[in-house]
Amino acid sequence: MDAHALNAASPPLRLTGCLAPAKLNLFLHVVGRRADGYHLLQTAFRMLDWGDTLDFELRTDGLIRRRTDLDGVPPEQDLVVRAARLLQGVTGCKLGADIAVHKVLPMGGGLGGGSSDAATTLLALNRLWNTKLSRQALQDLGLALGADVPFFIYGRDAFAEGVGEHFQPLQLAPARYVVILPGVHISTVEIFSSKELTRNTDPIKIADFAASSTRNDLQPVACNRYPEVARAIEWLAQFAPARMTGSGACVFAEVASEDEARRIVAECPASWKAWQALSLERHPLYESAT
Ligand SMILES: C[C@@](CO)(OP(=O)(O)O)[C@H](O)COP(=O)(O)OP(=O)(O)OC[C@H]1O[C@@H](n2ccc(N)nc2=O)[C@H](O)[C@@H]1O
């Protein structure tokens, strides 16, 4: 082993089993629209202990290679590959990586899976390549990949504004959730570009969050276009207050115990999928940026 490898402070050669956690939007208000068409939001992001896992292995030839296939997403379009190239580009880093993505989160589910994969890639490679970008610099980079990416780099529950890139920390009690995927996938663009979407909800203050009556402004649009989402909300609402996350299609409810979660998951109609997950206080790669 050379001196470099013996130095405990030097970056590792590989990082395996890195979690790309799911997120829930506990509420989502559309409060306006920017000149470029992007929507101004207020949302509470909650991170879950459930998600995809990624493995990273250092390459010295500068190549970025995706080692796993992802249905319908060629490597050049994969947010993971794009994130790695972006980090290489801005830092001038000459190192590369082999990346394996073990997909668990449904695509187009409103759980932020692709964005979370990208955020985990930026955090993991920042460590593996020793590029030392700050958390804020990584968040800014991530925003170019998708509106949800900065949140995962921020790495803890947040009250978010702007297009979802301005954060204030949210102190939330630990909670358990049931998440249901009705048998549909929803395109974020379709929901945001719909005529019937309301875009003028009055802004709320973070201090009023707990006491305010909140909603997901994207939910009526999704329910109208995809009645299965409405059916899933209605079904889940028998057990606990239920709501859609992000632009759908997943819906969720907070439940009181693991037993209750198990019972709901077991009773879920066969044409849908159901999972349970706990809230996650910090992103496992939080320390990869400062
Ligand atoms: C709605 C949210 C809520 O957290 O989550 P998802 O349901 O997608 O998980 C996000 O704002 C989505 O984030 P993300 O999925 O990364 O979206 P992006 O790739 O950045 O944007 C896809 C498209 O949605 C529209 N878009 C997205 C975000 C935003 N604030 N306003 C928009 O109008 C734009 O047309 C954009 O081209």
Ligand SMILES: Nc1ncnc2c1ncn2[C@@H]1O[C@H](COP(=O)(O)OP(=O)(O)O)[C@@H](O)[C@H]1O
């Ligand atoms: N690594 C990736 N994982 C998932 N989706 C990806 C990935 N790379 C690119 N995408 C694209 O991003 C889209 C949105 O996926 P995702 O972020 O999982 O859903 P959502 O934005 O609804 O939470 C997918 O339909 C897919 O075309």
